[in-house]
Amino acid sequence: MTGENRPPPGASSNALPRLGELELAVMEVLWRHPASSTQQVQARLPQARRNSLSTLQSTLERLHRKGLLGRERERQAYLYRARVSRSELLGRLLGGVISQLHDGSLDPILASFVDFAENIDDSTLDRLDELLQARLRARDAGGCDD
Amino acid sequence: MTGENRPPPGASSNALPRLGELELAVMEVLWRHPASSTQQVQARLPQARRNSLSTLQSTLERLHRKGLLGRERERQAYLYRARVSRSELLGRLLGGVISQLHDGSLDPILASFVDFAENIDDSTLDRLDELLQARLRARDAGGCDD
DNA sequence: CCGAAAACCGATCGTGGATCGGTGGTCGCG
């Protein structure tokens, strides 16, 4: 029983399913060392995470499928490089979480984040303010500068 | 609502493994209708999510184990109620993501969020600014807002 | 005490990450 195929009622579009530990560690390496071969990555991984090349390959492949890594062939090997910066990844992850919880208006979410920042440390709030002001200035000044 | 949600400052080591679809839907219901029995929850779930009571029970139980729901016995049945508000949950989720990606300094994270806000809509940035200013004012004025 | 309504228990499935060994293709060098 219960062996029927059950189409998922709500397929999230852009929320990447969450990254595993090894995947994260790999991203860290790739951020620090752009364009590394599988072996390079392995060598630069923290000792605790050093395992067989195959494992690494699967992980790199998965990351590649998820669009987080690009790769090009260097002779018989691949050179991997991060396609998203740490900030971009964070934004994506944040976006995933938020789109799950978002109930129409963004306000509660923004409020939550401010809340979160405040909860960490009082100075964090000021820092956030600084960054935000800078961003607002940049927008008002240049408008379309990219 | 800003100012009511206060995650305990000591118990910040919570990285809940991520919520599933049904779990989220259940939380939505419990947020809208505090203290509902399993049946109540089932009745108020979107039609698409209505399934057997057992399924609901497992989900409520799991949520309870995760600390997101509290429950008390009402005769032979349980009354469930949300222990975290939507904002708190969001904060927790955000915290989980952030602690994964956080490499020491918060700045990139804050920047990412500002980035994220800007990316949604220009007005969002202004909204964030308003909220932040309000919060700063509140802090500078009262100090301890209890 | 009996029947209904819950909780409780455990089985099964699907997905996704981690892990690895074996196989086969590619390249450099003798």
Added chain:
DNA sequence: CGCGACCACCGATCCACGATCGGTTTTCGG
């Protein structure tokens, strides 16, 4: 040209977790 090294590729497990449910036991009200 052939051989050995290197590496990608494939498939096989394993595990954790959410979703799903049916069957059994507990509990309560009449």
